[in-house]
Amino acid sequence: MFNPIALLTAHGIEFHTEGKNVQEGWISIQCPLCGDGSDHGGFNLAGGYYNCWRCGGSSTAWVIRHLLNIGYTEAVRTIVEFEGQAVVTRRTREYASRVELPGKAMEPRHRRYLAELNYPRSVIEKYGLLGTGRMGRLAHRIVIPVYFDGTLVAWQCRTIVNGSPKYITSSPEESVLSVKDVLYNVDNCQQRRVIVVEGVTDVWRIGNNCVATFGIGWTTQQALLLAESFDEVHILFDSGENEQVRAKKLETRLTEYGCYAQVGHLESGDPGSMTDVQVATLQRELR
Numbered sequence: 174m175f176n177p178i179a180l181l182t183a184h185g186i187e188f189h190t191e192g193k194n195v196q197e198g199w200i201s202i203q204c205p206l207c208g209d210g211s212d213h214g215g216f217n218l219a220g221g222y223y224n225c226w227r228c229g230g231s232s233t234a235w236v237i238r239h240l241l242n243i244g245y246t247e248a249v250r251t252i253v254e255f256e257g258q259a260v261v262t263r264r265t266r267e268y269a270s271r272v273e274l275p276g277k278a279m280e281p282r283h284r285r286y287l288a289e290l291n292y293p294r295s296v297i298e299k300y301g302l303l304g305t306g307r308m309g310r311l312a313h314r315i316v317i318p319v320y321f322d323g324t325l326v327a328w329q330c331r332t333i334v335n336g337s338p339k340y341i342t343s344s345p346e347e348s349v350l351s352v353k354d355v356l357y358n359v360d361n362c363q364q365r366r367v368i369v370v371e372g373v374t375d376v377w378r379i380g381n382n383c384v385a386t387f388g389i390g391w392t393t394q395q396a397l398l399l400a401e402s403f404d405e406v407h408i409l410f411d412s413g414e415n416e417q418v419r420a421k422k423l424e425t426r427l428t429e430y431g432c433y434a435q436v437g438h439l440e441s442g443d444p445g446s447m448t449d450v451q452v453a454t455l456q457r458e459l460r
């Protein structure tokens with residue numbers, strides 16, 4: 174869990190643990206978002222989230238960005254740095270300043286694989302997919318670039334030969350940001366309503382206004398980003414029991430952040446197996 178006291182102390186930002194405007198379990202600061210002259214802003218210590226008596230709730234990353242006068246990406250990274258025990262024990266891993274994508278233009282076998290799974294040919298161009306060769310750590314894979322705010326920040330590779338592991342994700346040294354700090358396809362979401370799915374291929378199926386958390390183990394950063402970017406979030410994880418528990422927890426967290434969130438249920442079970450008609454219906458409902 175994000176530790177606001179450690180971050181504020183490290184950056185020399187004044188905060189109060191008691192007194193006027195300070196509730197039990199909170200610390201107060203001068204809100205950087207609304208021209209606050211007193212200490213109306215505050216972080217909830219148990220949840221790491223932010224609220225201001227004057228201007229309401231905002232995502233932690235947004236507040237940190239304004240407090241420290243840094244970019245959004247850097248703010249997310251700073252929050253990760255100050256996650257609980259990590260402050261003391263975890264050595265900050267070195268992230269790259271730019272990402273080099275593996276692979277090159279797809280070969281026919283990569284395209285055939287996508288066609289066999291019924292993905293439209295258009296996904297290749299739309300998501301900038303590439304393919305890898307037959308040798309090395311990343312052999313026989315589709316390369317999936319991960320963009321955030323128009324910047325290439327990471328990649329995933331998915332096997333086309335049922336190899337293990339199914340996905341390989343760029344290491345910190347190969348990434349600008351961890352995929353768990355961002356949402357796949359968020360740059361293609363222009364509305365305030367969004368569908369959240371588990372994986373990149375679910376996004377290929379559903380299309381615009383759909384993001385993926387790269388697995389059901391969603392992070393605080395991803396929840397904050399969802400709450401900041403969208404007013405209404407529909408969570409469509411796969412139908413397994415574990416998936417549904419994680420989905421429900423995300424719903425609860427987003428609700429705490431002041432966002433309307435709801436776990437959706439699909440007749441077909443999993444987003445990846447939706448038909449074109451079902452996808453079209455879903456997209457229509459979101460408008």
Ligand SMILES: [Zn+2]
Pocket residue numbers: 204205206207208209213214225226227228229
């Ligand atoms: Zn405020």
